[in-house]
Amino acid sequence: MSTVLNPYLAAYPALSAVLPGQSLAWLQDIRAEACARFASHGFPTPREEDWRYSNVSALDKKNFAPVLAAATPVIDAEWLRQYQLADAWSLVLVDGHFCAALSQLHGLPATVQVVGMAEALQEADERLASYFGTAVNSAEHGFIAFNNACFTDGVFVHIPAQVVLDKPIQCLHIVTQEGALATTRNLLVLGDQAAAQWVETFVGTAVGYLSVAVTEAVVGQNASLTAYKVQCESEQAYHFGGLYIKQARDARCNHHNFAFGGLLARSDIHTDLAQAAECELNGLYLGGKRQHIDNHTRINHNQPYGISRETYKGVLADRARGVFQGRVVVAENAQKTDSTMNNRNLLLSADAEADTKPQLEIYADDVKCGHGVTVGQLDEKSVFYLQSRCIDEETARNMLTFAFANEMVDKVKVKALHELVLAQVLARFPQQGINQDWL
């Protein structure tokens, strides 16, 4: 037992007094229970199977502190334009607080509810109370408990049954203060047969900070959610962001996960599938310098006829380390489950590392489940082929690396987001020879 009190716990009594939702007994219970769990377990350690490749012990020494003042932040408009999607409804969170002034909700159908989480709690929104915490389990790991205990704000989005949104909703997380702790909590609810596109973007203007974000998505029967996560945190940032999805019967969910930034970044994408629900999880992680990028996915096939498709790709340069842990659990009665998982890694330097661990736990007997992983260098036959077509070796290697990553980028169907992601990929592989006029 450590004699030094964890700095986050030491700061908690003062923090808890100013967190939103003071008057809500159900929330106070959740917070108290989460705090107790965090006090006894702390942040996850590599002794936990799901965290064996990622050591987060640095956080206890850093003591990142929450930003309490929610004054209107000053953010360079030009800079913001890089990340705030045109032709989308956007919700901006700055240093852990919803900022209405920077958000853009014009033209949103009146039936769709979009509100800051703190405000929704203040108003004791009943729908919020009924869905909150239904897609995520606080006991899963320390960051979820931490988030439950400490979240300062976030957004609550409710899209009623049958409503089909024609533009994406973007939640843009920005951290602007050095040493800040941004703990945010989002809840996204799609009613039966609703359809929406949801984009979460994580960026920072400060250098070192900690972002702990949890989003719950509750997707109704036969509803359709296309979700994107674009993580472009600053170079020295710590990022722990999880999306926890609960798909009702026949619901469809496509998720595209782009992990580009952060010194130590961990992403958890979990989904629970009811009968005949389908999910597609795609991911691209690019690591350079000393970045550590960890991707954890979990697909729970709880009922029969579910379909899951998963493809994650990693490109790792310098001394970067990439982790992919993909877990698929097929419950005993989830017969006729159809699941495939694929993880491919490209190592661009001898010091780069990729750890890949697909985990299939199958308790049903009539299922179709497959998985494949590769870790390797560029295919030399392809390099030679391009050279034989007049292209110099360096450009050939750049082209092939870019092509490997671009396959995932091309899956993005929101035009403005495609441009954003492509720009990020190009910026992370500064290479001549890749001109952008793909005709």
Next chain:
Amino acid sequence: MLSIKDLTVNVNDKKILKGINLEIKAGEIHAIMGPNGSGKSTLSHILSGKSGYEVTGGSATYQGKDLLAMPPEIRAREGVFLAFQYPVEIPGVSNVYLLKAALNAVRKYNGDDEVDAMDFLTLVKAKVKALEMDEKFLYRAVNEGFSGGEKKRNEILQMAILEPKLCILDETDSGLDIDALKIVADGVNSLRSPDRAFIMVTHYQRLLDYIKPDFVHVLAHGQIIKSGGPELALELEEKGYGWLEEGQVTA
């Protein structure tokens, strides 16, 4: 144009080419035939600069320069083109992008300006049409999911765009049905010119009905054991390689 002298090549310490001699002048078409595993693709690869081979002796001089000393892309820009026996699939790189990048690399090497985007499209579309390919192929990833015949046609498309001086076709006819063979042969014939030479590796006389060679060579066990005119191919078609190989042993 190309002069190969006593060329010997090892792969993993195994002797594959055991003293190749070949003189190719501009305007000529040379067919190289020979049994499986005799070293035909090895020779093609060596000329275009693929790594993994060790040249243990001899030389290859191309337009007065030491070909074997050049990196592969320089050989290509100098006009050496290999149509692969097994073209490589490159997911994520579109055909049209590769064609443009390749053409611009040659133009830059020759001190010319980059090709204008509109002119380029006009050029490419004309060539695509001549090869009776669907324009959709341009926007697909290089060779990805192409049938065997489509891949071979795609190689000829690249050749038609790059207009090389020394064209090495490694079994471009294998796997083509008769209609596709005619189209490919027309494509090759339209490139015939007094300042361009061809090396055609093939197993089949059929190709040589459409593209008439000036010389036919038989490569067996890493050596050219017989050379002759077009009539040699007919003889091979009839008798196989056995009689030549026996002759070599007793010689």
